[in-house]
Amino acid sequence: MRLFAATIILLICVSTSYASLDYSKIDPGVEIRGIWIDAGAIPKTVPKIREMVHKYAHANFNLLIPETICRGYAIYPSTVIARDPRFAGAADPLPIIISEAHKLGIEVHPWVWVFRAGYTKDKGAILAAHPAWAELDRDGEALSPNGGYWISPANMQARDFLAELFAELICKYDVDGLHLDYIRYETEDKKPFGYSPDSISLFKKQYGIDPIDIEPGSPDQYYWNKFRERLVNTFMQRIYLQTKSLRPDVLVSAAVGSYPPDARLHLLQNWSNWAANGWLNYIAPMSYSSDDGHFGRLIMRQKEALAGDALLAEGIGMYVHKETSQTTAQIAKSREMGAQGQIMFAASYADSGRLNALRCGAYSTPASLPFRDPQSAIDKLKKYADYARVKGDAELADFYFAETATIYNYVQSLHPKPYVVPTPPPLKQK
Numbered sequence: 311m312r313l314f315a316a317t318i319i320l321l322i323c324v325s326t327s328y329a330s331l332d333y334s335k336i337d338p339g340v341e342i343r344g345i346w347i348d349a350g351a352i353p354k355t356v357p358k359i360r361e362m363v364h365k366y367a368h369a370n371f372n373l374l375i376p377e378t379i380c381r382g383y384a385i386y387p388s389t390v391i392a393r394d395p396r397f398a399g400a401a402d403p404l405p406i407i408i409s410e411a412h413k414l415g416i417e418v419h420p421w422v423w424v425f426r427a428g429y430t431k432d433k434g435a436i437l438a439a440h441p442a443w444a445e446l447d448r449d450g451e452a453l454s455p456n457g458g459y460w461i462s463p464a465n466m467q468a469r470d471f472l473a474e475l476f477a478e479l480i481c482k483y484d485v486d487g488l489h490l491d492y493i494r495y496e497t498e499d500k501k502p503f504g505y506s507p508d509s510i511s512l513f514k515k516q517y518g519i520d521p522i523d524i525e526p527g528s529p530d531q532y533y534w535n536k537f538r539e540r541l542v543n544t545f546m547q548r549i550y551l552q553t554k555s556l557r558p559d560v561l562v563s564a565a566v567g568s569y570p571p572d573a574r575l576h577l578l579q580n581w582s583n584w585a586a587n588g589w590l591n592y593i594a595p596m597s598y599s600s601d602d603g604h605f606g607r608l609i610m611r612q613k614e615a616l617a618g619d620a621l622l623a624e625g626i627g628m629y630v631h632k633e634t635s636q637t638t639a640q641i642a643k644s645r646e647m648g649a650q651g652q653i654m655f656a657a658s659y660a661d662s663g664r665l666n667a668l669r670c671g672a673y674s675t676p677a678s679l680p681f682r683d684p685q686s687a688i689d690k691l692k693k694y695a696d697y698a699r700v701k702g703d704a705e706l707a708d709f710y711f712a713e714t715a716t717i718y719n720y721v722q723s724l725h726p727k728p729y730v731v732p733t734p735p736p737l738k739q740k
Contacts, residue, residue: 331705333642334672339694340687340713341677342592342623342651344373346421346565349380351657352407354400363410369665370673374411375489375653378404378420379475382427382434382459386482390475392435404483412484417679419487419563420479424472424545426492428459436461436471443468445509447501448522455500463495463541464509472545473552480553480560486682487561487591488553494542494567494579498738504538504578513537526738535735539578543732550589561591561681565625568595568608570615575736582615586730588723591681593620594653598627605640609647618719621650621681629659634667641672648712650680680713684721688714 345366353359366374378385383394386402397403408418425445428434430453437444437452437459444452445460452459461468480488496503505521513521517533524530550562566581567573574580584590595612599605609624616622624644631637637654644652654660680687695710 333645334638336706337675338645338677339690340680342373342679343371343673343677344375344623344653345371345657345660346653346655347374347376347657349377349385352376352403356401356406359403359406360410363407367414367416369669370676372416372677372679374416374418375421376407379422381429382436388478390478408484417486419489420485421489421491422476424490424493425461425463426458427461430457433459445503446505447503448505454496458496460496462506462508463545464506464512469545473548476549477552477556480557485560487563490564493546493564494577495538498576531737539580539735542578543580546584546589563590563592563594565594565596568597570611571736575738580732583730583732585616585619590620592623594623594625596625598630598655600630602639602643606643606647609644609649613648619723621720623651623653624649625655626652627655628664634664638672680717684717687717
């Protein structure tokens with residue numbers, strides 16, 4: 311049945327790829343409408359925080375993703391980690407955001423940095439307290455060419471610390487989800503990473519090889535890539551299982567590299583395998599592009615990689631769009647290509663003009679989330695499809711039917727299943 315539904319989706323996507331339906335003006339009924347609220351955009355006073363939440367509610371967003379653990383700090387008072395200096399003396403924003411959002415039917419999924427811990431000017435409280443946890447490049451440098459400091463996924467104490475930190479967050483607050491970012495290595499584009507003493511020692515123990523001696527494109531490179539990717543995979547699995555054991559109602563999601571082959575090759579991030587193993591509920595590829603054609607092609611590859619095992623919330627980079635019309639166009643493209651919603655990057659770029667454009671355009675009608683009560687979402691979409699058929703709008707009916715089938719596949723993916731072994735990692739050639 312699942313294969314049948316997936317086939318129907320493919321046929322519908324093909325048949326409607328050149329349709330006349332204006333996807334920017336339809337009422338999707340069910341859709342993820344999220345926004346990444348970067349920490350710098352979170353107000354410091356109670357009235358302003360409430361005003362912020364109402365601002366997004368007015369624009370018909372249904373999911374807020376506030377940056378909560380970042381740069382090696384927490385924006386809330388934590389017993390595990392130091393508080394972000396930007397919030398020193400400020401009210402704890404999380405309970406206010408959550409309370410106000412819940413009153414308005416909006417979910418809150420805190421956004422947390424995983425293995426990135428700081429930036430050029432401040433390596434963050436974690437690495438300041440535990441410098442031995444830092445990940446290093448091949449030359450033994452901790453600061454990456456991109457200006458970031460990272461925690462080594464091979465350090466077992468660091469893994470325990472991060473797990474404790476995320477457990478504190480979901481147990482302390484009435485959150486609806488946990489949104490993971492930087493659950494990967496620093497990009498390999500400029501320099502390879504993973505050469506901390508812990509990483510080298512563990513790899514030597516498992517494979518009898520010093521990774522420093524591995525030549526790019528050699529057979530041993532396969533084992534080195536597999537080793538690092540597995541460290542990320544197992545931590546993703548750990549956080550998902552921990553979250554579900556502590557609070558089964560909390561959803562788990564991740565912001566990921568937008569092009570699956572490059573995510574594996576350059577970030578050691580095999581997110582399609584996470585979805586295949588059911589370690590997350592939805593995925594948000596960071597498809598930040600000013601090229602609408604490229605944006606659409608990315609969605610096609612992402613859906614192929616997900617294979618119906620998780621919902622797809624397309625990351626849209628408002629900051630690269632000169633006109634709000636392009637943001638609207640990419641919302642329309644994500645609907646046409648079969649994504650289950652969008653997440654906007656980011657709040658610092660969501661001025662009143664952009665929000666009003668969404669409220670009066672693509673987000674002119676409210677939408678319910680597909681993941682909180684999937685059966686209700688399916689029933690709602692079936693009614694929409696039936697009504698469109700009665701009205702003689704076959705293209706719109708096909709759109710609703712395709713979304714129904716996608717959510718049905720997602721429900722099936724939630725059932726227990728055997729472990730899915732990752733496919734061999736790609737190799738970077740000389």
